[in-house]
Every structure is written in C-alpha cells, then in structure tokens.
Amino acid sequence: MADYKEFLSKLNRKAYHDGEWQWQEGEYTVTRSTQYTAPGCHNSCGILLYTKDGKLEKVEGDPLNPFNNGKLCMRCENLVEAVNHPDRLKYPMKRVGERGENKWERISWDEAYETIVNKVNYYKQTYGPECIVGVHGTGRNINWQIPMLFNAGVQTPNISTLFFTGFACYLPRIVGSTAVNGDYMIADASVGHEDRYANPEWKVPGCIIVWGNEPLKSNADGFLGHWLVQCVQMGSKIVSIDPRLTWWGARADIWLPLRPGTDAALAIGLLNVVIEEDLYDHEFVEKWTYGFDELAQRVKEYPVDKVAEICGLKPEKIREAARLFATSKPACVQWGLAFEQQISCTALILAVCDLCGITGNVDVPGGMILVRHAFNAHRHYNCGEEFTLPDVAKKKLNGAAKGIAENSIVPHADSDVILRAMEDGVPYQIRMLWIQSSNSIACPAMDAPRALEAMKKMEFIIVADPFMTPTAVAVADIVLPVGMGPERNSLRNWWTPLRAQSKVSSYYEAKGDEEIVVEFGKRLNPKAFPFENDVDLLNWYIGMDGDYEGTFEDLRAKTWEYWDWDGTYYKYEKGLLREDGEPGFNTPTGKLELTPMMYFDWGLDTVPFHIEPPESPVSRPDMYKEYPLILTTGARSHEFFHSEHRQMPTMREFHPDPLVTMHPDVAKEYGIKEGDWVWIENERGRCKQKATITEGINPKVVSAEHGWWFPEQDPVNLYGVFDSNVNNLTQQEVKGQGGIGSPIKSSLCKIYKVEEGVNDLVSPTEQVIKLGGFKHGK
Amino acid sequence: MANKDDKTYGILIDYTFCTGCHSCEVACKKHLDLEKGQFGIQLTEIGPWKVNEDKWEWTYMPVITQLCDLCQDRVEMGKMPVCVQTCQAWCMYHGTVDELKEKMNGKTRMVLVTPQQ
Numbered sequence: 001m002a003d004y005k006e007f008l009s010k011l012n013r014k015a016y017h018d019g020e021w022q023w024q025e026g027e028y029t030v031t032r033s034t035q036y037t038a039p040g041c042h043n044s045c046g047i048l049l050y051t052k053d054g055k056l057e058k059v060e061g062d063p064l065n066p067f068n069n070g071k072l073c074m075r076c077e078n079l080v081e082a083v084n085h086p087d088r089l090k091y092p093m094k095r096v097g098e099r100g101e102n103k104w105e106r107i108s109w110d111e112a113y114e115t116i117v118n119k120v121n122y123y124k125q126t127y128g129p130e131c132i133v134g135v136h137g138t139g140r141n142i143n144w145q146i147p148m149l150f151n152a153g154v155q156t157p158n159i160s161t162l163f164f165t166g167f168a169c170y171l172p173r174i175v176g177s178t179a180v181n182g183d184y185m186i187a188d189a190s191v192g193h194e195d196r197y198a199n200p201e202w203k204v205p206g207c208i209i210v211w212g213n214e215p216l217k218s219n220a221d222g223f224l225g226h227w228l229v230q231c232v233q234m235g236s237k238i239v240s241i242d243p244r245l246t247w248w249g250a251r252a253d254i255w256l257p258l259r260p261g262t263d264a265a266l267a268i269g270l271l272n273v274v275i276e277e278d279l280y281d282h283e284f285v286e287k288w289t290y291g292f293d294e295l296a297q298r299v300k301e302y303p304v305d306k307v308a309e310i311c312g313l314k315p316e317k318i319r320e321a322a323r324l325f326a327t328s329k330p331a332c333v334q335w336g337l338a339f340e341q342q343i344s345c346t347a348l349i350l351a352v353c354d355l356c357g358i359t360g361n362v363d364v365p366g367g368m369i370l371v372r373h374a375f376n377a378h379r380h381y382n383c384g385e386e387f388t389l390p391d392v393a394k395k396k397l398n399g400a401a402k403g404i405a406e407n408s409i410v411p412h413a414d415s416d417v418i419l420r421a422m423e424d425g426v427p428y429q430i431r432m433l434w435i436q437s438s439n440s441i442a443c444p445a446m447d448a449p450r451a452l453e454a455m456k457k458m459e460f461i462i463v464a465d466p467f468m469t470p471t472a473v474a475v476a477d478i479v480l481p482v483g484m485g486p487e488r489n490s491l492r493n494w495w496t497p498l499r500a501q502s503k504v505s506s507y508y509e510a511k512g513d514e515e516i517v518v519e520f521g522k523r524l525n526p527k528a529f530p531f532e533n534d535v536d537l538l539n540w541y542i543g544m545d546g547d548y549e550g551t552f553e554d555l556r557a558k559t560w561e562y563w564d565w566d567g568t569y570y571k572y573e574k575g576l577l578r579e580d581g582e583p584g585f586n587t588p589t590g591k592l593e594l595t596p597m598m599y600f601d602w603g604l605d606t607v608p609f610h611i612e613p614p615e616s617p618v619s620r621p622d623m624y625k626e627y628p629l630i631l632t633t634g635a636r637s638h639e640f641f642h643s644e645h646r647q648m649p650t651m652r653e654f655h656p657d658p659l660v661t662m663h664p665d666v667a668k669e670y671g672i673k674e675g676d677w678v679w680i681e682n683e684r685g686r687c688k689q690k691a692t693i694t695e696g697i698n699p700k701v702v703s704a705e706h707g708w709w710f711p712e713q714d715p716v717n718l719y720g721v722f723d724s725n726v727n728n729l730t731q732q733e734v735k736g737q738g739g740i741g742s743p744i745k746s747s748l749c750k751i752y753k754v755e756e757g758v759n760d761l762v763s764p765t766e767q768v769i770k771l772g773g774f775k776h777g778k
Numbered sequence: 779m780a781n782k783d784d785k786t787y788g789i790l791i792d793y794t795f796c797t798g799c800h801s802c803e804v805a806c807k808k809h810l811d812l813e814k815g816q817f818g819i820q821l822t823e824i825g826p827w828k829v830n831e832d833k834w835e836w837t838y839m840p841v842i843t844q845l846c847d848l849c850q851d852r853v854e855m856g857k858m859p860v861c862v863q864t865c866q867a868w869c870m871y872h873g874t875v876d877e878l879k880e881k882m883n884g885k886t887r888m889v890l891v892t893p894q895q
Contacts, residue, residue, distance in 0.1 A: 002868075060805070061864050070858070071866045077804040194875030216797050216866075226866040229795055233868070247797050250836035389836055638800050650807065653814050654800055696826040696834070 001222035002233040004197035007069070016048075021502075021557050027110030028052055032559050034492060034499040037075030038082040039466045039482045040139030040437070041641045044492035044499045045072055046559070047079075056083050056505045057403050065548050065560060066196050067497065068224060074638055078650050082484065083507060087647055087711060088466055089481035090508035099456065100769070102161055102473050102715040109519075112478060116522045119460050120154055123432050128455065129388075130395040131431045133418055134159040137438030138169065139641060141485075141492055141501070144383040144541065145513050146436050151385030152528035153521040154434065157396035159381065161438065163454075164443035165416055166735035166742035168340040170221055175410070175740070176349030179598035180357065182577055185368040187332035189227035192369060192496060192567030197230060201569060203235040203366035206328030209321075210248040211352070213336020217636035220336060222494030228334060237328065240319045241266065242338075243632060244661065244703055245696025254321045256265045257698045258311040260632045261613035261746030264344035266318065268608050269307030269353035272299040274358060280326065281360030287354055288572065288585070289624055291595030291606070297355055298607035312608060312698070326359050330366035338745050340762040341634060343734075344611045345741020350599065351608035365569050370577065374498035374563040377546025382411035387528040395428070397421055399739075417735045422454040432460045436513070437482065439469040442709040443643035445704065446744065448727040449685065449768045464516065467647065470709050470721035474769075476507050481510040488512025489534050491542065491555065496566040498548060500556040507512060514538065536677040545601060604738050613733055613746040617700075620748065626683050627748035629666065630701045633726045634744060641708060647711035658724040660689040660709040662751070663699040667691065670751055677754035685728030685774040687764055688754050702751060722765040730775065786892055787848055789862065790878040791840060794886035795869040798838035800821060802861035802870070809852075809860045810845060818845040818859050838884040839889065840870075848872070 017023050021032045022539040029051050034044040048063020050058035059079045063070030075082075090110040097103030123131050134150025136142055138161065150159045161169070177184045187208060193199035199579045208228055215225025232238065232251065241263065243326045243590060249255040258266055274280050274298050292592060308375035326332050333356060333495075339348050361367035372378060385393070397417040398410075433455065438444060445451035455461065455475045463469070463476035472479050490501040503512065511519070514534035521529035531537045533654050535552050542548040542555070571577050577586045584590030588597045595606040612619040616630070639645060639655040646652065660678055672678055676691045680702065689704055697703060707722040724727060729749060735742045754760050767774060791820070798821055806818035813884035819840045840861070849859035853872070862870045871878055875892060882888050 012856035058808075060860065063858070063863060069868075070863045071868070072801060072805070072864050074800040074804040077801055077808055077864060080808065124783070151851060216799060224866075226799070226868070229797060229867045229869075233792075233795055244835065247836070250834040251827055255834075638798075649814065650804060654803075694826060694835070695828065721787065 002230070008198065011063055013064065015267055016062070018064055021559055025050070026577050027251070028057065029504070031502050031504045033502045034140060034559065035076060035079065035501065036139065037641055038079050040137065040644055041075070041219055042139055042221050043224060044077060044141065044494070044501065047069070047072065047076065049078070049355070049486055049504050050588060051504045052303045058081055060266055066194050067099065067499070067560065071226065073219060074654070075641065075651070076644060078648060081648055081650055082645070083505065085647060087468070088507055089479060089510065091481060092509065097654055098182070100474055100716065100718070102523065105481070105757040106214065112480060113519065113523055116462060116478060116520070119432065120524060121412065124155070127394055127429070127431060128395070129154060129156045130158055131429060132156045132158070133162065133430055133433050135162045135438050135440065135585065137444070138160065140437050140513070141490055142437055142513050145419065145517050147381050147541045148384040149521055151382070152387035153517070155388050155525060157393045158418060159387050159411070160415050160418055161444055162415055163440055163451040163732065165338070165446055165732045166345070166740055167410060168400040168742045168744060169337060170340065170344070171412070172345050172740045173335060176346060177353055179596035180353035180593055181362060181370060183370040183372065185356070185362060186223060186495065187228070187334045187667050188330070188366050188369040189231055191223070191227065192371070194497070194562045197234070201365055203330055203331045205231055205236045205330050205366040205772060207237045207239060207325050209239045209241060209325060209333045210246070211333055211335050212338025213334065214242070214246040214248070214636060215334050215336065216247055217638050218336065220614040223334070229632070234564060237324060239324060242354040243698040243701045244635065249696065250572070251631050252564055252702060254317055256313055256317060256321060258313055259698065260630055260701060261342040261344070261743060262311040262610065263338065263342060264348035264351055264608060265302065265307050265610035265637065266313070267348055267355060268299055268302040268323065268610065269304050269318050270322040271351060271355055271358070271608070272302050272304060273294070273319050274326045274355065275299055277323070279323065279502045280358040284360035285358055288592050289326055289357055290589045290591035290593045292428060294607055295594045296541045310368070312700070322337070325355070329360070329753070330359050331359065332356070332366065332368050336365065337634065340741050341744040342607065342667060342746060343613055343736040343741055343743050345736045346599070346604050346738055348607040350596070354594045357594055360591050362592060363569055363571055367492040368568070369569070370571060371495045371566050374493045374566065375542060375546045375548040377493050377548060377585070378544050379500070379545055380411070384528060385411065385526060398662070414739060416735070419454055419732060422457060424627040431458060433458050434462045435471065436464040438471070439465070439643045440471045441474060442470050442725070443707045446727055446730040446732045446742070447684065448722065448725050448774045449593050450732065452768065466487045466510065467711070468715065470718040473715045474603050474718055480516065481508065482516070482725070483507065483510040483512040488514055491552065492513055495564040497560040498542065498555060498563065499560045500552065502556055508509070521570060598722055602738055611736070613743045615743065616746060616750045623748055628749045631680065631682070631704060631729060631744045631747050631749040633702055633704045633706050633730070635703050636706065637705065643707035643709060646709060658689040659692045659701040660705070660751070661692050661694060661697055663697050664693055664695060665699045665703065669755070672751070672753055678751050679754055679759065680726065680729065680749050680751050682729050682749045684731060685764065687724050687726055687728045689724050702749065718769060720765050722768045723763050725764070728764055780834065785874045785876070787873065787895060788875050788890050788892040789848070789859070790871040790881055791843060792869040792886050792888050793837060793839045795867045796838040796840065797867045799866045801864045801866050802840055805860045805864040809849065816845065817843055817893055819843065840847060841844050842893050844894065848893055848895065884887045
C-alpha cells in the first residue's frame with residue numbers, strides 16, 4: 001500500500017457504518033467487534049460479525065479499525081466454520097468409563113458447579129489449596145481471566161502453562177527487557193498511533209532485524225507481522241536471523257541462517273562490531289546508559305571470526321548486518337520466541353536490549369518503543385494473587401527460578417517443579433488439575449509421554465475447552481464446553497488500543513471464559529468475586545484495577561480506544577517512565593542498564609555470554625554421530641494456532657499433514673522425496689511427519705511442526721496424538737540460567753523413511769498408550 | 779455483467795509483497811460459499827530458489843479465476859472486494875484499469891488482472 005493517507009481518503013466510511021457498533025443490514029445484525037482467530041491467537045483484530053437468529057453467519061475485517069484496517073488472517077476469515085463446527089463440546093460432561101475410554105454422560109452446569117466446587121473445597125480443606133494446579137494455555141484472551149479464577153477463586157499459588165520448561169514463552173523477554181529498560185519494548189510499526197502510518201511523528205524504520213520468528217505466521221504477542229510489510233513497502237531494509245528462509249529472508253539485505261541455539265553468540269558479535277568500529281550512539285550512551293565499559297570489555301571476548309565459527313556464518317555477513325543496523329536510524333528488532341527456546345536465553349535477551357540501547361534506538365520513532373498495557377490495566381498472570389493466603393503463597397512450587405521468584409517477578413509456578421511434585425509427591429503431592437484452554441499432550445508438553453503419565457496420577461482433572469481434545473479424553477473427569485470469541489463479552493489490552501469484544505452468538509451450553517470465571521469464583525470465594533456477571537468483571541478490570549474511565553459498555557460502543565502513553569516517544573526525557581516523575585528509565589539507576597542490577601539480584605550474569613545447546617555437534621560429538629541432524633521445532637503456519645484448527649476442513653484443505661522441512665542435501669543423503677512420510681527419532685522417542693524439501697534451510701537442520709493431532713481419528717486412540725508429536729523427542733527439566741529458557745529449538749535427531757509394514761508396525765501412539773512408552777526412562 | 783460506467787475494472791497485485799498468507803483465498807471462498815477445491819482467487823508459489831549468491835526467488839502470486847465477479851454486490855455498496863479488503867500484505871488494489879495503471883511504477887513487480895465483467 002505504502003500510501004496510508006490515500007487509503008484513508010478513499011475509504012467509504014459510510015459503507016462501513018462509521019460511528020456505529022451495531023446495525024441492521026438486510027436480514028443480518030452486524031456488530032463491530034474485535035476478535036482473534038477462533039479460538040486462540042495473540043491479537044485482537046477489528047471485525048464485523050454478521051448474525052441471524054443468534055447464529056454467526058458471516059464475518060469480514062473492519063477497515064475502520066486502525067489495528068488491522070480490515071485485514072484478517074485466514075483463520076479469522078474462517079471464523080464461521082470454527083464457531084459452528086459440529087464437533088464442538090455442547091454440554092458439560094462427566095466421565096463414566098475409565099480414563100481414555102471416551103465414555104461420557106451429559107450433566108447440567110449446576111451439577112458441574114456443585115461437583116467441582118465440592119472437589120476444590122475438599123482438596124483445599126484436606127491438603128491445602130496448593131495441591132490443586134491451575135493450568136491455562138496461551139492466546140484466546142485468557143491470561144488475566146483464568147489466573148483470576150485460580151488465584152482468587154481456587155486460591156492456589158500453583159498456576160502454570162504446565163509441562164513447558166523454563167518459562168520458555170515471552171515471559172523471559174518481558175523480564176529481561178524490564179531489567180535493562182525498566183519497561184518492555186516492541187518494534188515501532190506505528191502501533192501506538194490511531195492514525196498509524198500517517199502519524200507525523202512516526203518514522204519508517206531504516207532497518208528491521210527479524211530475529212527468531214516469522215511474524216507473518218505467528219501474529220505473536222500483540223503484534224501483527226504484516227505491519228512490517230508496510231514498513232518494507234515504505235523502505236525498511238531487512239536483516240533476517242533464522243535457520244530457515246522465511247518471507248523476510250527471501251527479501252532481506254542480509255539473511256543469517258545461523259545454527260539453532262547460537263543466537264546469543266551472534267548478538268554479542270554484532271555488539272562487538274558496533275563497539276569496535278565505533279558505530280554506537282555516544283551521546284545516548286554517555287547520557288542515558290549504565291554499564292557500557294563492562295559490556296565493551298565482555299564483547300572483546302567475542303571477535304567476529306569466533307562468532308562466525310560458533311554460528312556457522314560468514315564473518316563478513318555478520319559485520320555487514322551490524323553496520324546496517326547501527327547506521328540505519330532508526331532501526332528495530334522484531335524478536336521472537338526463539339529467544340526463549342534456547343539455553344542462552346537470558347544472555348541473548350540482554351545482548352539484544354544492549355544492541356538497541358547503544359545504537360540509540362530505544363523509545364525513538366521507528367525504533368524500539370517502550371510500551372505498557374493500555375490504561376495501565378496491566379495485570380495478567382498475577383491477577384487476583386492478593387487473594388492467595390500468605391502461608392499458602394509461600395508454598396508456590398518455584399525451585400529453579402529461585403532468584404527471580406524471590407523478587408516476585410514471575411507469577412507462574414515452575415513447570416518442572418510441578419511435574420516432580422505430580423510424579424513423586426515432592427515437596428508435596430499434587431492431586432487435582434484444572435486445565436482451561438490447554439491441550440497439554442498435543443502441544444505444550446515437552447516429553448509428551450512423560451506428561452501423560454504424570455497427569456494419570458492425578459485424582460481429579462477438569463478440562464475446559466471448545467473441543468474434545470486428546471488431553472480431555474486421556475485424563476479428564478469433567479469436561480466443560482467453552483464459548484468461542486463471538487460468544488463472550490471480553491476485552492483485550494495487549495499494548496494499545498484497549499479493545500472490546502462483544503457477545504453476539506451462542507452455541508448450545510458453551511460459556512465464555514469470563515462467565516465461567518465469575519460463576520465459579522462466586523461459588524468458591526465470594527469475597528473476591530463481588531460480580532453479578534461477566535460485564536462486572538470486565539468493569540472491575542479496566543476501571544478499578546486499571547485507569548480506564550469508561551465502562552465496558554462505553555468501550556463497546558467505541559470498540560477500541562487508544563492510550564496516548566504508548567504512542568509517546570522519548571518518555572525517558574519527559575519523565576513519563578518513573579514513579580517519581582523524574583526523567584530517566586524505570587530502573588534502579590534511572591539509566592538504561594546495559595549491565596542490569598536486576599540481573600545481578602536474580603543471580604544472572606550481567607554481561608552476555610554464549611552457552612552451547614546441551615545437545616549439539618559441539619557439546620555432544622558422541623551423540624552427534626548417531627543423531628547427525630539438528631532438530632528445531634515450533635515454526636508456525638498460517639493455518640493453525642498451536643494445536644488448534646486441526647478439525648477445520650478449510651484449514652486442512654490448505655495444510656492436510658504435519659510437515660518436516662529439510663534441505664535437498666539431507667533429502668538426498670537419506671533417500672527422501674517430497675511428500676514421503678519420514679521418521680524423526682532420537683534416544684527419547686520418535687514421530688512421523690511428511691517431508692518437504694527446500695533450499696531455504698540451514699543444511700544441518702530439520703524443522704518439524706508442533707501441535708499435531710488428528711480430530712478425524714479415533715478418540716480412544718487419543719486421536720493419534722503421539723504419531724506426529726515432535727514432543728516425543730523434546731525434554732523437560734533442561735534449562736538456562738535462572739531456570740529461564742529451554743533448548744526446544746536445538747536438539748539432535750536422525751531421520752529415515754517410513755516403510756509401510758517394515759518399520760511402522762507399532763505406531764508411536766500405540767507405543768505410548770498401550771506399550772508403556774518409548775525406551776527412554778525404562 | 780457490464781459496469782454502469784462502462785469502464786473496465788480490475789485488480790492490481792503488487793506481487794513483490796504478496797506474503798502467501800492465503801487470506802484472499804479463504805475470504806473469497808467464504809464470500810462465494812465455495813466447495814473444497816474451488817477458488818475465486820488462488821495462490822501460486824514460485825521458489826524458493828537462488829537467483830544468485832545473495833538473492834532468492836520466492837514469489838507468491840494469486841490468480842483470479844472465472845468464479846470471480848469482482849464482488850459486484852459489495853462494490854455497489856461502496857465496499858472493497860473482499861480479497862482486496864482482507865489482503866494482509868496490503869498489496870492488492872481495486873479500481874478502473876486507468877486508475878490502476880497510474881500505480882504501476884516499474885519499481886516493484888506488479889500484475890494487473892481484469893476478470894470477465
């Protein structure tokens with residue numbers, strides 16, 4: 001597009017009912033709302049919902065909403081198929097057969113409330129609330145609502161995404177950036193401004209490093225990757241750091257296909273060039289930063305030639321990338337999940353924050369802007385934690401992340417410590433799980449077979465989800481049907497704007513998350529839930545807890561509301577960051593801390609470093625002989641959000657099978673052709689996926705998809721959930737400094753063709769659910 | 779169906795920036811209520827392969843099929859055709875051929891498509 005003013009001037013605002021949030025169009029009621037890809041994703045895009053007789057029949061993007069300007073991804077375009085899907089859970093149900101037999105009996109919501117509340121109270125009184133673990137997935141706009149239920153309702157300190165070692169998703173970037181900058185930072189694609197790309201203060205980034213993610217497919221963390229396509233159309237140059245060629249790599253000035261797990265070394269190498277070649281912003285460094293000399297000393301230990309060897313890159317390309325980034329003003333980094341999914345996680349985050357800091361790119365137009373949640377309605381995983389009793393809070397299972405936990409930075413309990421408590425009863429036995437919106441064994445559980453065994457030991461498990469999942473069939477005692485986006489009143493405040501989501505339809509007895517939270521909360525701990533309904537809860541969140549002056553109804557009528565703070569630049573000069581109102585950053589020194597005091601407090605190295613992945617050609621040459629390929633996983637696709645959408649015919653039309661990507665050299669070596677089913681195996685287990693062959697991948701690496709199960713298959717076989725599950729090969733309890741980060745992006749494996757009737761006699765699912773699992777651990 | 783103003787309408791695609799996100803395909807399928815395997819607009823993909831040591835060819839281009847009616851009903855209401863509206867890469871434009879020709883700049887790779895009208 002590249003001419004946003006032209007877009008705005010040509011937009012027929014009347015045709016899109018500017019100023020109205022609900023109207024009649026022929027036989028349809030149309031509601032202006034915001035939505036994420038049903039059921040989950042990390043954004044909330046403007047959408048027009050067309051309903052008739054309480055049923056969602058059509059959708060389209062809302063061109064008037066500046067967040068997405070009418071653009072929607074294929075999953076949201078497919079929303080009608082998702083919400084009206086016949087396989088959705090229609091009623092609460094209780095298990096009548098054995099776990100795994102998929103035998104259920106419909107119950108009423110009243111019976112569900114009574115049974116569950118009785119169970120919770122029984123476990124609370126008998127063993128203490130800490131024996132109940134609250135589990136929630138990602139996305140679907142639940143990251144304060146469900147913690148509110150677990151913290152304030154169940155009153156357990158043990159809340160987790162569970163089976164996901166090292167807090168390896170987003171939280172480390174938030175913690176790390178806060179240590180350096182005092183706040184979180186994101187690439188400035190004009191998101192803070194209602195007039196977006198036409199904003200007179202905003203500048204097009206001169207260089208964008210797209211690092212460790214494919215934002216076009218992931219739509220991650222409140223950020224639409226396609227905003228950056230606009231920037232590229234306006235002239236931004238790209239550096240792509242990724243073992244895989246992505247859209248960005250193919251259009252980049254420089255593509256750095258590094259060896260997985262070596263990103264921290266590369267980041268220090270970039271810092272080395274910027275400092276040695278004197279390309280940093282002297283004025284900013286002198287006036288606003290702390291710790292430069294110590295940093296400069298450390299980066300000397302990482303000369304470019306050494307870094308190039310570690311990363312498997314050409315030294316000259318690293319130098320070129322550093323020069324491009326440092327000399328483009330402004331420049332920014334779109335940093336992704338790969339930051340957390342390696343052992344050098346804390347060092348990598350620090351190094352990249354430092355890189356942005358010394359090049360003078362923090363809180364400048366087109367650089368890395370410091371952001372908070374709109375109207376300071378900022379509570380997320382910690383929502384409601386004041387209702388957990390102090391002596392119970394002390395029992396939070398948090399071993400490994402000790403230093404960080406002591407500073408109360410991480411609201412979640414440590415996944416690995418919970419796992420041990422489930423398995424061994426140490427330090428105390430976990431007895432009940434309440435899993436809302438997480439398909440544990442299909443998606444987050446590293447070493448998925450181990451997770452299944454651990455869950456089987458639980459006395460009572462609730463699974464709340466829009467669909468029956470492998471996890472629900474395998475272990476649930478009660479399942480609750482959850483409403484999808486158009487079936488709930490909600491709001492989204494991931495950065496800005498604050499966005500309202502309106503309930504416009506319903507599906508049998510499914511209830512929205514807010515309704516479930518209020519209904520159970522009132523029964524479990526009425527003092528903490530003085531709410532009549534979902535809207536009361538939302539009003540509390542934005543008004544009592546946050547600074548928004550209107551009500552949910554006010555917000556709904558506007559649909560979105562921008563918060564000026566996020567769109568303000570140079571906040572450190574203006575005294576907008578610190579509680580005392582003084583200029584500076586919200587850190588102990590008031591400076592941007594290149595070597596952060598908080599890292600020191602948390603027991604982390606305050607200067608960046610590289611640690612080899614625990615399984616790599618360098619660290620484990622013995623293992624590398626048998627498993628000569630680096631396995632990386634977690635790459636996103638347009639069709640799916642994690643383990644969701646596999647039951648959508650339209651998504652499967654585009655993406656029918658799980659895919660493992662490899663270089664033509666690898667395919668040739670192992671006699672594999674495009675479309676062949678391939679075993680991926682290491683000493684922990686195996687799975688099969690279909691080969692796709694491309695030159696656009698580091699030739700030492702194979703990339704396997706995650707989140708696969710097959711809703712079309714037999715539920716008693718757990719929908720074949722282990723057959724293609726790359727998490728048969730990953731492991732729990734391996735993590736980086738401070739218990740943060742895990743090596744999901746870099747382990748070792750071998751591959752070989754699936755030969756029918758020869759090496760596929762026992763399916764991995766059968767191996768796990770009938771034959772006691774893989775050899776590992778036996 | 780002839781247009782009221784007797785001009786030829788088309789869709790201009792700046793395929794340098796098409797990201798292959800499939801939004802246009804799904805939006806169109808849903809708008810026209812098409813079965814599996816049917817498309818009013820369908821992506822093609824070239825690559826990725828190396829043009830030279832530093833440059834890659836990896837191109838997506840959506841092809842407009844005979845099922846496309848340029849969203850006549852939507853356009854009459856003052857709305858954009860659904861593929862153009864949803865295009866996440868913001869690389870599609872709708873208008874008269876004369877208007878769209880103006881946008882072709884020789885700096886990026888573009889294709890002007892005129893479905894049967």
